[in-house]
Amino acid sequence: IxxxxxxxxxxxxxxxxxxxxxxxxQGISSYLAWYQxxxxxxxxxLIYAASTLQSGVPSxxxxxxxxxxxxxxxxxxxxxxxxxxxxxxxxxxPRTFGQGTKLEIK
Amino acid sequence: EVQLVESxxxxxxPGGSLRLSCAASGFTFxxxxxxxxxxxxxxxxEWVSYISSSGSTIYYADSVxxxxxxxxxxxxxxxxxxxxxxxxxxTAVYYCARDNRGYCSGGSCYRYFDYWGQGTLVTVSx
Numbered sequence: 001i002x003x004x005x006x007x008x009x010x011x012x013x014x015x016x017x018x019x020x021x022x023x024x025x026q027g028i029s030s031y032l033a034w035y036q037x038x039x040x041x042x043x044x045x046l047i048y049a050a051s052t053l054q055s056g057v058p059s060x061x062x063x064x065x066x067x068x069x070x071x072x073x074x075x076x077x078x079x080x081x082x083x084x085x086x087x088x089x090x091x092x093x094p095r096t097f098g099q100g101t102k103l104e105i106k
Numbered sequence: 107e108v109q110l111v112e113s114x115x116x117x118x119x120p121g122g123s124l125r126l127s128c129a130a131s132g133f134t135f136x137x138x139x140x141x142x143x144x145x146x147x148x149x150x151x152e153w154v155s156y157i158s159s160s161g162s163t164i165y166y167a168d169s170v171x172x173x174x175x176x177x178x179x180x181x182x183x184x185x186x187x188x189x190x191x192x193x194x195x196x197t198a199v200y201y202c203a204r205d206n207r208g209y210c211s212g213g214s215c216y217r218y219f220d221y222w223g224q225g226t227l228v229t230v231s232x
Contacts, residue, residue, distance in 0.1 A: 035151075035219075048216055088219070093156065094167050
């Protein structure tokens with residue numbers, strides 16, 4: 001199953017609302033997770049089951065979607081949110097990740 | 107506190123071998139499935155392999171099938187990745203990640219990688 005994220009990169013300002021899209025090549029129900037990765041660090045789980053917020057993750061992060069189309073939304077960007085974001089499907093093997101969306105400061 | 111600590115990375119020549127380890131602590135290791143995920147320099151994440159809690163079920167990415175072997179020792183709280191016939195394209199940071207299927211809703215159980223190690227760098231070069 002291929003995952004295609006868009007955009008590949010995004011420039012935004014603190015306080016902006018940002019949406020990242022992940023499209024699966026076939027239906028994966030809600031078996032999708034989102035991760036945040038900062039340079040030199042391991043990925044961090046943000047959302048699983050497409051829309052369930054991982055414990056400790058700020059509520060400005062939200063996820064939605066089912067089937068083939070999913071979104072990650074950050075309601076009001078904070079300085080610490082500038083990072084690369086990946087979606088991952090956990091519907092079948094091989095597990096696959098999207099190519100990543102790099103969120104940069106405008 | 108859950109901790110995953112990888113070790114064993116380094117510089118190896120093409121065709122060589124390396125064994126990575128992942129030491130787990132802070133949770134009941136034998137109850138969790140585990141994965142290896144890698145990231146080539148400047149690139150995205152690539153899932154490499156999965157092993158069930160007992161070690162009886164294993165999956166590999168096509169890119170490593172036949173060359174890499176995942177295993178675990180639940181008595182030692184450790185996960186391993188034996189890498190043989192290494193190629194330049196295997197150069198990457200290798201992460202171990204805990205596989206959690208702790209969330210169930212509407213008759214379905216959802217999985218996610220909730221804890222990751224800090225990674226260990228493998229460089230394949232002559």
